Amino acid sequence: MDLLIKNAYVLSPADGLDGVSDILVRDGRIAAVGSGLTAGAEVIDAQGLCAVPGFVDMHVHLRDPGQTAKEDIFTGCEAAAAGGVTSLLCMPNTVPTVDSAETVRYILDKAQNAKARVYVAAAVTKGLKGTEPTDIEALREAGAIALSDDGRPVIDTKLLQNAMKKAPALGMTVAAHCEDLFLAKGGIINEGAVSRQLGVQGIPAAAEDCGTAREIALAAAENVPVHICHVSTKTGVALVRDAKRRGVQVTAETAPHYFSLTEQALLARDADYRMNPPLRTAEDVQAIIEGLQDGTLDCIATDHAPHTTADKADFEKAPNGSVGMETSFAAAHTYLVKTGLLSLAALVEKMAVNPARILGVNAGTLAVGAPADIALLDLTEQWTVDAERLHGKSKNTPFKGMTLTGRVKKTVLGGRVVFGA
Secondary structure (H helix, E strand, O other), X not given: OOEEEEEEEEEEHHHOEEEEEEEEEEOOEEEEEEOOOOOOOEEEEOOOOEEEXXXXXXXXXXXXXXXXXXXXXXXXXXXXXXXXXXXXEEOOOOOOOOOOHHHHHHHXXXXXXXXXXXXXXXXXXXXXXXXXXXXXXXXXXXXXXXXXXXXXXXXXXXXXXXXXXXXXXXXXXXXXXXXXXXXXXXXXXXXXXXXXXXXXXXXXXXXXXXXXXXXXXXXXXXXXXXXXOOOOOHHHHHHHHHHHHOOXXXXXXXXXXXXXXXXXXXXXXOHHHOOOOOOOOXXXXXXXXXXXXXXXXXXXXXXXXXXXXXOOOOOOOOOOOEOOOOOHHHHHHHHHHOXXXXXXXXXXXXXXXXXXXXXXXXXXXXXXXXXXOEEEEEEEEEEEOOHHHOOOOOOOOOOOOOEEEEEEEEEEEOOEEEEOO
């Protein structure tokens, strides 16, 4: 059935759309955008809501195959839809690792009926062990669009270099987890005042920064692109900024928790605030915000990393990671747009337009002919995050109990309403 969205404030920076308008959807695609549209279609009255391109989250852990007690493709996409995310890139640290064409096809086949478009990042090395390369060409042929050993860095620099050299011709994005494992070994939170106060081993910012410097150096030496995952440090921002000024083909992402929370949250000894990279200092948070403002950081992703309540029960032994797709827009709107640090249009660029461009996927636009992937937002609604009411299987959100402003009311995927009454 056709769909007609009436009276929305349509904001699509890629298309120059910025004003009250109607959107006509036909056969799963945008058929028209304009005033006074009529059609024999299902009508959504979006008066008072903002219509933007569906968000593109280029850093998601769906835990499927192998860890489906934490999340699976369907529940992960339920969480995505509730957060206005219509396209996502899933990371390869599953069981088995996404290092074979068979596993790539498993994910893509299962995702066909999910409530978001699932794209696959395959592993650079077999088993994410950093020592033996995967068959990148076979992974691409099976449908993977990106390469990453996320969860770990690629230990062997030569293997990473070879992947970065091969990826452009295959139309693949290399997404780099930047970390020096020797510096990070044994650490569970940021190394600093809070780790000392709690008496736990910390992860120095240098662990991330040394990895970032390595990846940038490779991109510069080979004149090839690289995407830096989850930037959390002030030096990381400076490294990316300098590289861009020098013409290095580097793009970078951060996550909402890195511009809204600091290591002080760890004083509660609650493992839901433990992720890798860890929450840093107020000085790092300020640098992340400045990096978003000046374009050093291209994207806001979530690093959505589900873990069960039992997983997270022991503060010092729990695995790293937090869920984030359902709260990403609200947190970003609250901390960046409502505070005047970033315009709404700039936020849409970082959550939809830029990640779509970096990944080379058909998203981030409301142009006629584009897939009808749309998020309808209430920019004024205040709501308190109730972890138990989140749509994914796991509830390990660092935003639990927080009151945020701005909420996804409906999500449309290929012309079909997948979230919202």
